[in-house]
Each structure stands twice: as structure tokens, then as C-alpha cells.
Amino acid sequence: MQISARADYALRALLTLAASDGGLVKGETLASAQDLPLRFLENILTDLRRSGLVASRRGAEGGYQLARPAAEIDVATVIRATDGPLAGVRGRRPEEVTYEGAAKNLQDVWIAVRVSLRQVLESVTLADIASGELPELIREHSQAPGAWSRR
Numbered sequence: 001m002q003i004s005a006r007a008d009y010a011l012r013a014l015l016t017l018a019a020s021d022g023g024l025v026k027g028e029t030l031a032s033a034q035d036l037p038l039r040f041l042e043n044i045l046t047d048l049r050r051s052g053l054v055a056s057r058r059g060a061e062g063g064y065q066l067a068r069p070a071a072e073i074d075v076a077t078v079i080r081a082t083d084g085p086l087a088g089v090r091g092r093r094p095e096e097v098t099y100e101g102a103a104k105n106l107q108d109v110w111i112a113v114r115v116s117l118r119q120v121l122e123s124v125t126l127a128d129i130a131s132g133e134l135p136e137l138i139r140e141h142s143q144a145p146g147a148w149s150r151r
Helices: 005-018 027-035 038-050 076-084 106-121 126-131 138-145
Strands: 053-058 063-066
Touching: 005 038, 005 063, 005 076, 005 126, 027 038, 027 063, 038 076, 053 138, 063 106, 076 106, 076 126, 106 138
Parallel strands: none
Antiparallel strands: 053 063
16 A cells, blocks of 8 residues: 555644644644645645544634544545545455456455455544553554665
């Protein structure tokens, strides 16, 4: 799985909002706090607002804040808001592709990949990451033999 810049930036901005204790945070402050390009971040924040993950207020006293508690926003939801489905095959959902001959069972592999991604990404919330209290599944996977290997 390739994590897009959009998803990475969205998560970093949302984590900064989660750490702000519900107060409004200006886009410039979010960009500065995470060293993100402001224009790109503003586009991402617009998508997050449309997805119901952030709320915004205009004006001198305006800014962004989470639209719901950080404990209710999992990583999978953020990735879906920025990039669409978690796992795709040539731009299609795994259940929509079919194969013939020697590759006929490949669809099962892609479905299993999606299930694995869901298990991890739906198990961890912004609150978990911001607090450093990661779920056991995340700790187990990140400490598994070979987890930090570059292959």
C-alpha cells in the first residue's frame, strides 16, 4: 500500500487538531506545526470538511476543529476521505475484478489485502495516536519480526 501525501498530510493536520483540545486552529498554524504546504493543506481541509471530519469557521477568529471526537475518527476513515477505497486493483474494488486461468484465485489475495488493511486502519483512532496509547494490534504488528525491514 502506498500512503499518499494527501492522506499523510490529512492525518498530520487532524492529529494537530486532536491535540488542540477542541479549539479553533488556523490553517496557517496547522501547516506550520507539521511543515506542510499551506495551499495543498487547504484543499485537503476542504475535503475533510465535506466528509464531516472537520468543521470550520471563517473570519479573524476562525479556523478548523474536529467535527467529532478524535476517539471516533479512525485512520481508515481519513484515508477514504482523501483517497477513496483502501484497496483497489487498477482503480476498481477487489470484488469487481475477475481473473481466468492460472490467475483465477488472485482476487482472493486482493480481498485478503483489503481485510488486513481494514483490520489495522479501522482499529486505530486519532485519539490513540495523539495519546500514544496505540491498540495492541498496532503494537504487535509494528514490533513483529521484519516489520522495520525495507523489503
